[in-house]
Amino acid sequence: MTQLDSRVRLPSAPRGPGKPGTPWLLTLVLLALTANAAPARADWLIIPFAGTAFGGAGTSSLDLESGVGGAKSVYGAAATWLSRTIVGIEGEFLYGPGFFKNPSGPSLLVSSHVSTLSGGVVVTLPLSVTRESLRPYATAGLGLMEASADYSLDNLFLDQPSERFAALHVGGGAIGFVSPDVGFRFDLRHVNSLNRVQDVLTNAPGSRLRFWRLTVGLALRVG
Numbered sequence: 001m002t003q004l005d006s007r008v009r010l011p012s013a014p015r016g017p018g019k020p021g022t023p024w025l026l027t028l029v030l031l032a033l034t035a036n037a038a039p040a041r042a043d044w045l046i047i048p049f050a051g052t053a054f055g056g057a058g059t060s061s062l063d064l065e066s067g068v069g070g071a072k073s074v075y076g077a078a079a080t081w082l083s084r085t086i087v088g089i090e091g092e093f094l095y096g097p098g099f100f101k102n103p104s105g106p107s108l109l110v111s112s113h114v115s116t117l118s119g120g121v122v123v124t125l126p127l128s129v130t131r132e133s134l135r136p137y138a139t140a141g142l143g144l145m146e147a148s149a150d151y152s153l154d155n156l157f158l159d160q161p162s163e164r165f166a167a168l169h170v171g172g173g174a175i176g177f178v179s180p181d182v183g184f185r186f187d188l189r190h191v192n193s194l195n196r197v198q199d200v201l202t203n204a205p206g207s208r209l210r211f212w213r214l215t216v217g218l219a220l221r222v223g
Helices: 022-036
Strands: 043-057 072-082 087-097 109-124 135-151 163-177 182-193 210-221
Touching: 043 182, 072 109, 072 210, 087 135, 109 163, 135 182, 163 210
Parallel strands: none
Antiparallel strands: 043 072, 043 210, 072 087, 087 109, 109 135, 135 163, 163 182, 182 210
């Protein structure tokens, strides 16, 4: 005799028409959250700045008056992009007229300058921590440095053309806003050439040009 199966099968509860399953519910919730989330804003800043270069050293062939160590006025401008997190980028130009001038020197210098064109990475505290208060940062980057000195004694030996070489900068500072679109940047950096200036008299490699710079800039939020 065939033994009857004693297990009883209960009918499954039918799904009502149009009733979504759990995956569909999760999808709808995620879409709603995404639609209501605030977009992550990144700041584009234009920063004209001015300040002082000091603590300079190097370049014996360009610095006949030994004036590179004194304080010199510098100015320039930077374009900076800061994310809401910790990473940003920047491009910057700096110009320092009379960089090799020694006020108490023998007055042999006709004109001189130093300039840098550089790009770098900015690492800062996220906006979730600083909100709209002072935002500290660190920066490092590479660029091109140009140094030139024209002395009245050039015609006695050799003309001294402009020297161009790669340069490294490291430093940091802080940016703070006093209104939604206007603020200030306080910045301290060390700039160091990566190759040496050649001595025009001996053709021997001289020392690297290096200096500190302290600047204050007007931070304008443009995006």
